[in-house]
Amino acid sequence: MRPRPRVVIVGGGFGGLSVAKGLAGQPFEVVLIDRNNHHLFQPLLYQVATAGLSPADIASPIRNILREQRNTKVMLAEVTGVDTVNCEVVAAGLRVSYDYLVLATGARHAYFGRDDWATFAPGLKSVDDATYLRRRILLAFESAEIEPNAEERRRLLTFVVVGGGPTGVEMAGAIAELAKRALAADFRSIDPRCARIILIEAAPRILTPFTEPLSEAARRALEQLGVEVRLGAAVDDCSCEDVRIGTEVIPTRTIIWAAGVMASPAGRWLGADTDRAGRVRVRPDLTAPGHPDIFVIGDTAVSTDVEGRPLAGVAPVAKQQGQYVAKALIARCNGRSIQPFRYRDFGSLATIGRKRAVAQMGGLHLSGLPAWLLWSAAHIYFLIGFRNRFTVVLNWMWSYITFQRGSRLITGLHVRPLDDVARTSRMELISKES
Template identity: 50%
Template structure:
């Protein structure tokens, strides 16, 4: 790398970090992209890995593969442990140090268990490939165990599934598991009946898909209930144990639990010694910088930024992508921070899939549901995948599933049984 050029250190290989690096891949700067893992993960489709619809490689791309042909972009697989704003240096877990002229933090978020972090052992979230494979393994192992138990009462726990959180991830997960349990895989287990399965979607508030128009929320709820999902509203979780979950005094015995109830920012943000909100996000300026600095940016799920109405921007992929593009262009142009227009987020819509040919969507003021919404959802998600290979593979898998109702990635590798 050219030592005469300014150095931009980007922390995080998610949507925001990759977006920044893409804007700078031909700029007159050195870019160092730091991430704990060696791959970019398309998290919106992670639940499909967990439900055996897609393979991990379908939704992940090695970061070095994305930027390999650009000489000014360097990839470092490591974890940031310290940030020294005075010396403009970050310290990595390996002990190495990196100097920066610009620092962009896009470390993402993690699931929030609201002070009960021990729950994560039994009810994993869906933030990493490892999480998704663990959930997939639990589902498949439970079906195998249930198939070997002749007594219907004794095998009931293995045929129960509980998803905590009624946001898009929880809704999509519940719908996918309902399809697995009541249609897709059950035909291969001769001693089991689809009627034996129970799928619960648990939400502490009074409705699912909060933030969506009310009629779409109700449509999603109705579709899920038709698929056999039991939706428990106003039902806060009080305890999670290895053999089940306690919800408002009621205990549901099952080993199959998934947490999708809330997120908090990466703990790395605390190293900035800046003002944070109750979710641990850095409160940034209109230019996405830390107050008092002109060269430290925080974007994506780790940033508390507001729209024109003063409302916090949601932790969605489109927000992170637009933030990354804004910051990348700002650095590339080299203008003083006080001479550029503030960040403006263009809301292009929100959507959630419920199951095969079922989805709800709000796009540019228009709302729709059903098959058309599902087609739009499929198109947009394929479009935002990185790499033509991944796009083709996902399209092929979805087409195969739509025509045959069969999910192909049903391998048990021992991730659960080895514990």
């Protein structure tokens, strides 16, 4: 028996990190495991994908964030399963035993059973996704510049974003600004301002979590930026050269997928009951049914508000759930119990390029510049690390004044694959915990 119970947290996103922070100085031994070394501020990931920010501006090493927290250990390893009988987490050759387990492993994009589309329509969840999309988008302009065939040039300069949620809207707006402003004067054979940016949404309006007038304001703002918004349009097929909507064919070389997510396989590890998106249906105290010592939070879980509606997969939900789990663990060790989790909704924000956004906070509905200022303030405030806040503010001021984008790098073009040496030294050497 350990002198202090061990809490193993899988995932260093908004959920996992807030559990760890909530246990600072408490009589627990905390182990946070993540497959990446960094916590990522996902709400700004689209700015990395569109060359506005560098990856390091919105990511911080998890062990650096938690460096002052002496009861917490951070491990870089990919978890592949949970042994609920022996209370162990399995990560590439390694077994880490737990008294309490928190699964906060997030979600990936999903293609509604059409996984073959993943090649043609990459999504945006990780730093590598973002630099990959940045490479694809910038390469499309570069290829168009040296392309003699007018039809192919047109195809290269057509960008299709699938999904009218916040990520899709932000991506479409940012690509439009990239094409119409930042790149405008840099090419000789093509005019980047002629690029076509198309946002496809199957529902009758974009940004469905917002009210209809705000959805409408967002749509108008996108159209002012030159984005074609296609509502009630479902994608029937994707390929390396076009998108099909019913009988209509849109020739394009760049499709960006922002239409659906699928939870990480944590539900399968537990053999738990999940919804169609693979999310574990948790109990009101966020534990997995039948596993009172295993909590599932964030995008990996589906929990409901007081009216029984499922909560959205957004950062504030994951954060509040993480804070709740930390409190629940502390209470349990003191022999107390606490009330079921209850989400406090402070509202929703989405941006559509510089100076335009929509905000909905209780009775307060904003659009245009006031919403954008609120959006900026909130995102700066919630970014982790003073240095990141500072550099992001500077970057935004810079691009606000000059219309330039500071991170227009195409990397990974001539890269060797992560070679066996690096992989071996990390994977094989991870043997049984001593």
